[in-house]
Amino acid sequence: MASYSFSCPKIYFGEEAITSLRILNNKRVAIVTDEFMVSSGKTRYLIEEMPQASVSIFGEVKPDPNIDVLQAGAEKFKTFKPDVIIALGGGSSLDAAKGIKVTLEEHYRTHSIELIAIPTTSGSGSEVTSYAIISDPQNGRKYPLVAQELVPDIAILDPNLVLSVPRHVAVDTGMDVLTHAIEALVSTGANDFSDALAEKAIALTWQYLPQVYNDEKNITPRTHMHNASCMAGMAFNSSGLGLVHGMAHAIGGMLHIPHGKINAMLLPLLIEFNAAQATPQTTERYMKCARIMGIENQNPQLAISQLVRKIRQLNRQFTIPATLKELGSDKAAFEQLRQPLIDAALADGCTTTNPRTPTAQDIDRLLSLIGG
Structure with missing residues (x-):
């Protein structure tokens, strides 16, 4: 045990x-x-x-x-x-x-x-x-x-x-909350206590982050997002995180991209990656995320596809780019850093609790996808 x-x-x-x-x-x-x-x-x-x-x-x-x-x-x-x-x-x-x-x-x-x-x-x-x-x-x-x-x-x-935090910063950091909560829920270290907090953080973020974006001076959604951030922190402090953060620490550090933004960009790709070779438990946990976001499809593959699509739609709503190319990152610099990025992502402590153990080849392929 x-x-x-x-x-x-x-x-x-x-x-x-x-x-x-x-x-x-x-x-x-x-x-x-x-x-x-x-x-x-x-x-x-x-x-x-x-x-x-x-x-x-x-x-x-x-x-x-x-x-x-x-x-x-x-x-x-x-x-x-x-x-x-x-x-x-x-x-x-x-x-x-x-x-x-x-x-x-x-x-x-x-x-x-x-x-x-x-x-x-x-x-x-x-x-x-x-x-x-x-x-x-x-x-x-x-x-x-x-x-x-x-x-x-x-x-x-x-x-x-937090009322004075600009809209674009609020949505970047808010997507960090969502990433924390989803990664905590599917982490290999997930447990009853972390699950309860992660699920509530997902629900609050999904409901209130768009409201922060639409009305940044409204204190009610700001309050709920502040609480959600704290809940997600308590969740991952107990459960650990995953490869989104393992790669985000590497890419964000080397290419100087805000942490919440690169998390948001990586999140849909990593859900697809983890779901492609998921245990029944991991599949059920992603389906739980989907249900919290209002997706009622009973077919696991379709439900997780809809989950990914909804996250990508949210990113588009918040004008968060899908790829580094779209972000305007230096393609040549990115390619020069490919091997150090792979090494750093594999060595990152957050990667150890990812539900699917990645290889160097996996990270290389994911880098190509996020590069655009």
């Missing part, structure tokens, strides 16, 4: 969720974020809820944080010696804060630091996971780090913080 584990931080959610920061009054609080969050007043929004706290801000996180960012953040806070680190921003800020926390705790040895994650995009689910994506820009690689020490202690889901 296999054994599984499930854990999650304490989660505050809803339009008044930010008021939970009042518990930090009289503490030493470090905020890890990016320049925009500082200049736009989002950090002030947090500080107003904890007026008696001592606050230090590191606002230099860039997209796809690397080791240099972690070291700079840790250096900033060494003498401050925070009791709490608040990660404020998208996946990059959350990942950077996780790395900074671990780096500081290694430096202090005996001083533990509470980590509070406040996401400002609805996509990565990093606020509840043991994952952090750290980049190696010299080699064009993204490395998923996985450790229990990286799981935040508290997650705060305040939908007011």
Whole structure:
């Protein structure tokens, strides 16, 4: 019998969720974020809820944080010696804060630091996971780090913080949520707990992401997508992911494509790939996805084909390209990177829980399909 584990931080959610920061009054609080969050007043929004706290801000996180960012953040806070680190921003800020926390705790040895994650995009689910994506820009690689020490202690889901996210970013990150949930559901590590969260995340995303696209200032669909992102994060933190993410980390890192966008582009191709040699269990799980999306066809092959078609239609609605050629990527650069992309996808930790074990030839063929 296999054994599984499930854990999650304490989660505050809803339009008044930010008021939970009042518990930090009289503490030493470090905020890890990016320049925009500082200049736009989002950090002030947090500080107003904890007026008696001592606050230090590191606002230099860039997209796809690397080791240099972690070291700079840790250096900033060494003498401050925070009791709490608040990660404020998208996946990059959350990942950077996780790395900074671990780096500081290694430096202090005996001083533990509470980590509070406040996401400002609805996509990565990093606020509840043991994952952090750290980049190696010299080699064009993204490395998923996985450790229990990286799981935040508290997650705060305040939908007011995502209302300013532009439509095109909201749909890219929203398709990341859908990918997380579908991959978690068909993962070889799927279990009763991850299934429940993945299924709900699929249902919420399918219903509310188009509403975000149609009316980006409506807080109700934004709230549901923020919750769905967190649920999908809890699901894959327990179950693992799959080859969509294994390939997305490689392609996104080497060709500098936003993570949610390349996930959305790969998702229909990988469903077709996995379904072509699927176990009865995997087939049933894809059919479950189809039923959640309103597809009632009892023929497995037809139901999964309709599922793929619906995802492609959603991508078109959101103006997400189907291929790298359509995206405008450099064809010559892509071909030069083919072998490193194959190697990176096969070595990626997310690939290990894909329901179909890929070969190098499989990855090569999938690269040709996504290349266009």
